[in-house]
Amino acid sequence: MTIFSRAFRAASLSALLTGAVLAPATALAQARPPAPAPDRVPAGAPEPGKEIALTQAQIDGLLAAQPELAKLSGAAPDKPDPKAEEQAQGQAEAIVKRNGFESLEAFQDASDTVDAVLGGIDPETKSYVGPTALLKKQLAAVQADKGMPAKEKAEAVKEIKAALAAGESAKPSQGNIALVTKNYAPLSAAMGDGEGTQK
Structure with a gap:
């Protein structure tokens, strides 16, 4: 995968963050299975970047670049076009x-670092609790959902339990946690979980 593909994946961030971001409380009942955390990315997927010490300037730059990057179009996945991908890159x-x-x-290192922190922030309390705590919360919500079809519920429970069994990556630095938490609303809105629009 090229650097552009990696950055474009971050820009679209329908998956931010490649971390196990807990859906907002209203979406918990819908039980979307969590995306794999950076340490649980399937074989063949790009490796996550290293954690860096974030600055406010990087957060601001990431927020400014996201909308522009999201507008870029590369080659269609079923018809690779090296020329289009090179131009988009x-x-x-x-x-x-x-x-x-x-x-x-x-840019990707900053995005991955933000992802790692966002993947452990509880959207209700806006505090860092870690991905494991969020997965356990999501598991409880799925198991308590009486309206979810049994087959869908079983699959969601299986995926959440698999993510829990895989373990948690190293905790991000306190400085990064503080900075991302401070910027939680715009980051979560930009990264696609929709929580940033709620107070």
Whole structure:
């Protein structure tokens, strides 16, 4: 996977964050299975970036770049087009540089670091509790949901239990937790979980 594909994946962030982000409380009842956490990415998937020490400037740059990156279109997955992907990669590189990042790789490292923290923030309390606590909360909500079809519930429970069994990656640094928590509303809105629009 190219650097652009990795950054574009981060920009669309329908999956932010590749971390196990807990859906907002209203979506808990719908029991969407969690996305795999960075340490549980399936074989063949790109490896998550390293944790970096975030700055407010990086958070601001990430928030500014996200909407622009989301508008880029690369080649269709079923019809790879190296020329279109190369052009989109060049555009993505220009966007992230314009927003204060040295490269797409630096942008992705910042995005992955934010993902790791967001994946452990409880959307109700806006405090970092870790992905395991959120998965347990999600599991309890799924198991208590009487309206969910049995087959769907069983699959969701199985996936959540598998994510719990895989364990948790190292806890992000306190500095990163504090900075992402401070910027939780705009980050969660930009990263696609919709919680940032609620107070």
